[in-house]
Amino acid sequence: MKNVPADMEGFLSHQPWWRTRVPTEIIRSREGVGELLRRLERENRNPFFVVDSVLLNQPVFASLLGQKALYLFDASASEPKTGDVDTVVSMVKSASKAHDVVVGIGGGATMDLAKAVGICLANPGPAQTYQGYGLDMKKGADIWVLPTLSGTGAEITPIAVLRGPEKKLGINNPYTAPSVAVIDPGLTSGVRKYNRFFTLMDCYFHHYEIVNSRTSSEDAVSDARDGLSLSRNILMSGVGEFRMDNAVRSAMASILGGSSTIGGRVGAAHAVSYGLSNSGPALPHSVAVTISMLALRELYPEGYEDTVSFLRGNGMEVPKAGDFGIGAKDVEKMTKTALGMEKLWQSCFGDRWKERATEEYIREIYERIVSL
Ligand code: NAD
Ligand code: ZN
Numbered sequence: 070m071k072n073v074p075a076d077m078e079g080f081l082s083h084q085p086w087w088r089t090r091v092p093t094e095i096i097r098s099r100e101g102v103g104e105l106l107r108r109l110e111r112e113n114r115n116p117f118f119v120v121d122s123v124l125l126n127q128p129v130f131a132s133l134l135g136q137k138a139l140y141l142f143d144a145s146a147s148e149p150k151t152g153d154v155d156t157v158v159s160m161v162k163s164a165s166k167a168h169d170v171v172v173g174i175g176g177g178a179t180m181d182l183a184k185a186v187g188i189c190l191a192n193p194g195p196a197q198t199y200q201g202y203g204l205d206m207k208k209g210a211d212i213w214v215l216p217t218l219s220g221t222g223a224e225i226t227p228i229a230v231l232r233g234p235e236k237k238l239g240i241n242n243p244y245t246a247p248s249v250a251v252i253d254p255g256l257t258s259g260v261r262k263y264n265r266f267f268t269l270m271d272c273y274f275h276h277y278e279i280v281n282s283r284t285s286s287e288d289a290v291s292d293a294r295d296g297l298s299l300s301r302n303i304l305m306s307g308v309g310e311f312r313m314d315n316a317v318r319s320a321m322a323s324i325l326g327g328s329s330t331i332g333g334r335v336g337a338a339h340a341v342s343y344g345l346s347n348s349g350p351a352l353p354h355s356v357a358v359t360i361s362m363l364a365l366r367e368l369y370p371e372g373y374e375d376t377v378s379f380l381r382g383n384g385m386e387v388p389k390a391g392d393f394g395i396g397a398k399d400v401e402k403m404t405k406t407a408l409g410m411e412k413l414w415q416s417c418f419g420d421r422w423k424e425r426a427t428e429e430y431i432r433e434i435y436e437r438i439v440s441l
Contacts, residue, residue: 070295073321075314080254086295086321087328088288092246093225095324101253102132105172105215108249116213117161117168119183121175124217127259130174138168142179148354149182151233154196157186161210170211173247176268177221177230177354180214180247181239185229187212188244197233202241213249217256219319220268220300220355222275224250225327230354236406237346252324254316265308266383267355269319270376273300274358275326277372279333283419284412289333296325304379336417337426338362338369340410341434344403349393356388363387364438368417390438397439404432 074080077099085095098104109116115138122141124130133139140157142149161168171190173183189196191209199206216224223229227246228239239245257265279285279293299322303315341361346352359376366373380387390396395403414426 070298073299074317076317077255077313080317080320087292087325089286089292089328089332091225091328091331092227092243092248093327094249095225096249096251098251098253099255101215101251101256102130104253105213105251106132108251109170109172114170115166115168116170116172117164117186117210118172118174119157119179119186121179121217124175129256133174138164142175142182144175144178147350148178148230148232148237149185151196151200151231153182154185154189154231157182158189158196161186161190168210170213172213172215174215174217176216176218176264177223180216180221180223181229181231183214184212184223184245184247185231185240188229188240188242196231196240197235199240199242200231200233200236200238204242206242206244208244211249212245212247213251214247215251215253215256216320216323218260218264218268219254219257219316219323220272220326222272222323222326222328222330224252225324226330228330232350237343252320254320255313257316257319258311260311262309263385265311266304266385267353267359269300269304269308269322270359270379271355272296272319272322272326273304273375273379274338274362274372275330275335276300276322277369277375278335278338278417279329281369282334282336282416284416285329285333289329289331292325292329293333296322296329299325301375304375305382308383334412334416336413338365338372340407340413340417340426341365341431343410344407344435345390345395345438347406348399348403349390349395352393352395356393360388360390360438364434389441391441395439400432400435400439403435404428407431407435
């Protein structure tokens, strides 16, 4: 990628840097909160806000406090659950005047909650019935987002990942994609190092796995190559302190994560991470993928080496499954969950994936993970 911007000026004037066609209008701004509120007013919208509660302590988000139609989500407590979606859907439905847009403000967790609420508003079942692929769903309210943490690409993807009573799985549907995303990299200045690091690791893993995928489109792979180089450079330079140049590049890499996910698919590290997540209710997605990548040295040698260097270079402890209560007792269940992630194994190994991603192969990965 040429002429990568290092500041806000460069970011605002840069040509669109993604190749995959995205359904989202991407608005770049140096004053994201104001831009979003003005646009809602100009379009005479009746928004319902889903906001990460941590943001209310930060002055830049103060104007959101005055919003009446507001649900505060504590993303530090848990990833969004199907029950959270049902709660917010009934709040939105109880309003006297129908809300025509759900606005998600926060990291991937809060944006996903808003996205799920947006689509579930027009679909009568509880959210857990819509976890999956290819289900027939109606379009709900419009979905707008304002990311405050860069990396997941959730500001673009048609996916809302939810923890349900049976499984962690996304609602995957075109009507789950945000129609507007306001991108202001400066809004990430209050993020703790731990979160900045691991969410950017997830960004790196998305790009790495799509670049190495056998089923992803050419455009998706090209986007992922650029995203890989951006996220790699940021993680190598150190994410300890907030730096505007890194914030700009992280926002760019995150959008590429979203665009490359539209035509591309991640692989084995994400498949393995879903087994871990199902058995570890408190295990954040990004940490789960890191643990998985560390167990896939033979399959993904560069990904493994990079992961080790990023952890070391940023002074982060190596995460372990045991820290999240996952042990030998969980191996069988995790193996079954991961075995079910057929599209991801196919993405990793190609058409003859069944010969490689056998039950024994997957069980051995988990046995290694829990023995550390
Ligand atoms: P997150 O949304 O869970 O947030 C992590 C932490 O950072 C939270 O404690 C949150 O309160 C805090 N935070 C967010 N913005 C902040 C700010 N500006 N200042 C201070 N603190 C801030 O983290 P994430 O990694 O962005 O999202 C993870 C979630 O996204 C998971 O649920 C995962 O499954 C999902 N995900 C979705 C997609 C998708 O395509 N939809 C892709 C990858 C991951
Ligand atoms: Zn991920």
